[in-house]
Amino acid sequence: MxxxxxxxxxxxxxxAVAGAGLALPTYLSAAxxxxxxxxxxxxxxxxxxxxxxxxxxxxxxxxxxxxxxLAVEHLxxxxxxxxxxxxxxxxxxxxxxxxxxxxxxxxDTQTKSDAARASAKSMIEKDGAVMITGGSSSGVAVAVQxxxxxxxxxxxxxxxxxxDTTGKDKKANGFRHFFNSYMTGAALAPVLANNYGTDRKAxxxxxxxxxxxxxxxxxxxxxxxxxxxxxxxxxxxxxxxxFSSYITPVLQSDADVLVLNHYGGNMVNxxxxxxxxxxxxxxxxxxxxxIVVPLYSRLMAKGAxxxxxxxxxxxxxxxSLQDEGSKAFVQSFGTKYGFPPSQAAHTCYVQAILYADxxxxxxxxxxxxxxxxxxxxxxxGMGNGPTLYRGEDHQCFKDVLVVKGKENPTSEFDxxxxxxxxxxxxxxxxxxxxxxxxxxxxPGA
Amino acid sequence: xxxxxxxxxxxxDKGSAYALIALGLTLIxxxxxxxxxxxxxxxxxxxxxxxxxxxxxxxxxxxxxxTQKDFLGNPLQVEVPYVYNxxxxxxxxxxxxxxxxxxxxxxxxxMIGVGWIMERGLIKHFYxxxxxDQILVTFGLAIVLQEVIKYFYGANPIPTPAPEAxxxxxxxxxxxxxxxxxxxxxxWRIVYxxxxxxxxxxxxxxxxxTTFGMVVRAGMADRETVGLLGIxxxxxxxxxxxxxxxxxxxxGVMYTPINSPNYHMxxxxxxxSFVVVVVGGMGSLPGAVLAGFLxxxxxxxxxxxxxxSIIPGINQVIIYLVAIIILLTRxxxxxxxxGVMED
Numbered sequence: 001m002x003x004x005x006x007x008x009x010x011x012x013x014x015x016a017v018a019g020a021g022l023a024l025p026t027y028l029s030a031a032x033x034x035x036x037x038x039x040x041x042x043x044x045x046x047x048x049x050x051x052x053x054x055x056x057x058x059x060x061x062x063x064x065x066x067x068x069x070l071a072v073e074h075l076x077x078x079x080x081x082x083x084x085x086x087x088x089x090x091x092x093x094x095x096x097x098x099x100x101x102x103x104x105x106x107x108d109t110q111t112k113s114d115a116a117r118a119s120a121k122s123m124i125e126k127d128g129a130v131m132i133t134g135g136s137s138s139g140v141a142v143a144v145q146x147x148x149x150x151x152x153x154x155x156x157x158x159x160x161x162x163x164d165t166t167g168k169d170k171k172a173n174g175f176r177h178f179f180n181s182y183m184t185g186a187a188l189a190p191v192l193a194n195n196y197g198t199d200r201k202a203x204x205x206x207x208x209x210x211x212x213x214x215x216x217x218x219x220x221x222x223x224x225x226x227x228x229x230x231x232x233x234x235x236x237x238x239x240x241x242x243f244s245s246y247i248t249p250v251l252q253s254d255a256d257v258l259v260l261n262h263y264g265g266n267m268v269n270x271x272x273x274x275x276x277x278x279x280x281x282x283x284x285x286x287x288x289x290x291i292v293v294p295l296y297s298r299l300m301a302k303g304a305x306x307x308x309x310x311x312x313x314x315x316x317x318x319x320s321l322q323d324e325g326s327k328a329f330v331q332s333f334g335t336k337y338g339f340p341p342s343q344a345a346h347t348c349y350v351q352a353i354l355y356a357d358x359x360x361x362x363x364x365x366x367x368x369x370x371x372x373x374x375x376x377x378x379x380x381g382m383g384n385g386p387t388l389y390r391g392e393d394h395q396c397f398k399d400v401l402v403v404k405g406k407e408n409p410t411s412e413f414d415x416x417x418x419x420x421x422x423x424x425x426x427x428x429x430x431x432x433x434x435x436x437x438x439x440x441x442x443p444g445a
Numbered sequence: 446x447x448x449x450x451x452x453x454x455x456x457x458d459k460g461s462a463y464a465l466i467a468l469g470l471t472l473i474x475x476x477x478x479x480x481x482x483x484x485x486x487x488x489x490x491x492x493x494x495x496x497x498x499x500x501x502x503x504x505x506x507x508x509x510x511x512t513q514k515d516f517l518g519n520p521l522q523v524e525v526p527y528v529y530n531x532x533x534x535x536x537x538x539x540x541x542x543x544x545x546x547x548x549x550x551x552x553x554x555x556m557i558g559v560g561w562i563m564e565r566g567l568i569k570h571f572y573x574x575x576x577x578d579q580i581l582v583t584f585g586l587a588i589v590l591q592e593v594i595k596y597f598y599g600a601n602p603i604p605t606p607a608p609e610a611x612x613x614x615x616x617x618x619x620x621x622x623x624x625x626x627x628x629x630x631x632x633w634r635i636v637y638x639x640x641x642x643x644x645x646x647x648x649x650x651x652x653x654x655t656t657f658g659m660v661v662r663a664g665m666a667d668r669e670t671v672g673l674l675g676i677x678x679x680x681x682x683x684x685x686x687x688x689x690x691x692x693x694x695x696x697g698v699m700y701t702p703i704n705s706p707n708y709h710m711x712x713x714x715x716x717x718s719f720v721v722v723v724v725g726g727m728g729s730l731p732g733a734v735l736a737g738f739l740x741x742x743x744x745x746x747x748x749x750x751x752x753x754s755i756i757p758g759i760n761q762v763i764i765y766l767v768a769i770i771i772l773l774t775r776x777x778x779x780x781x782x783x784g785v786m787e788d
Contacts, residue, residue: 241704278614
């Protein structure tokens, strides 16, 4: 015998659950009027700038946001046009993207993966952003890239240096202009060997998270291939502020080089502590002791003050480059804001322009069409010489800068000097070495 | 042996910072019964007092140098500090160079003022509220203070070096008969340890040998009875709050050359210092100092590669492990008063 228990409360409950269930995946079909997520319907198009506005990388995020605002101004025909004047592709006309005026919304990643995903999701679902870009951390980039893949929008990564972003975690909807750990190792090792010799013993202090591991591996592999020996590798907690306990064992080791695989506040503190403990003045194995910082950021180098002097590292771009694209960008940014742009600002500006250009060339905002336009796209005039957006992993291949802390800076921005522009051939690798699978492009709706 | 001596030295300077912050924390708890989670923010404000004085001393006017170009290709505008014009370049450079030690004098009145405003303006309203309320409001205050600092100074660390005379390190090992180059220690960290010892000694002497200190200690032991004697113990406790704030601020000032200050540095120390207070015994001044140095040394030893290779991750949990053991075996802490935290 069966009994039907149909009550008003039961109906309401069932209805509420069913409604919530149906509403849950709305972003997968949100505004999919033209067969893809957030297809622009009016005379404007909205881009989502997801940058750290709070937290330890807030200053870097602020510079990213300045660059995006400048890019939007140039795309809409304002200002002096910046890199649009030097960019090899002439698809963009300064009348927005496909004739639609560019508008933007911003999100705060807080340099936390969950917060970054939440802000990206909000910009896609509530604000109708057709593309998400920005960020200052590999953890955030990988997390937001995965979200954009699910949501069916393009993700143009900001500052992310881990191999994984376009390696094992690569996605069809994600694209990175910034260089990576492998490229740092390949560019930096020969310069180190030339300056310090091939008979060196290195001790690595490495931040205990994904970016630290890939950077240590890249620098270790590249330097060992040139004859260096690695005598110690120690992981340091990401939350560490005083590195004295990690620096002092270096004194007892057989090392004559200390490699600091640290970024941001970690880098500032570990480098400061290493210099305090006299490592720059030390002689070990009959050689001057040396310190290496694989990834430099000018904004962070400022925090370490005079301690960066003479220390080698690598960077994606620097405002002192003299190519026409860099000069145009520095002129444009410097005139608007009163100081030179950082490498984070540069990569974000370029990513916004590259996205807009790809849409123009594709003739559509459909992420799959845009992705096709970006794949194997070769361009120049954006600050790093001829560049390829490789189709196999959506990683840009271009020259890499090896830099050194400047001995006699003339201003607070003049902290690094370019030692070598490593040609792209030297930093190119087989896309299969890091594994991963791009999968298929997802247009969303 | 050299490694052990180095880690003891590391532990002593780490412990100095923990002890100074914990001393203020426990002083506030012992006098006012308030668990002040904004105490780390006071340490951070002290550090930014040093940054501020350094910037004040470096206030400049610009002189155009036609021989050099800026990043836009215009003639370079060279900043010339006003102190150069007032005292001459050599003296002006020396004044700027000694900004951190000079900041001690600058910081004391500011921190006492900040402490007084914090106590009178907010914390006094929470004396009779549960500890959970006190923690929530002071933690919220700490977040507000760090965001205010971030608004004015940015999120990046700001280099604030020690005077030139104290930059570098000396060969401590060679002094005590070890092989040269094996036990190197920075001058400023030794200065920091000695400074901490002086401040801790001064606070103890103040409480032990002055009438004011005697009344405060009596109030800590039995507030009600002291009040019945007609002594305004609340006023004295407010002054102690200001002194505790000044101690935390001074700890921050002298810490700036060790690590470039940033808005988050107070939070980095707060939890550790709170653990130090709990391990030492809530309200116990000698306990805070003892636990500060003890945990600093333990943390240093736990970070040695020889230790982390056997127990990975021990460096990140050692302090909390010790806290758990102490709380399980001796809830009042190493030197805590009977009955406190044993309810």
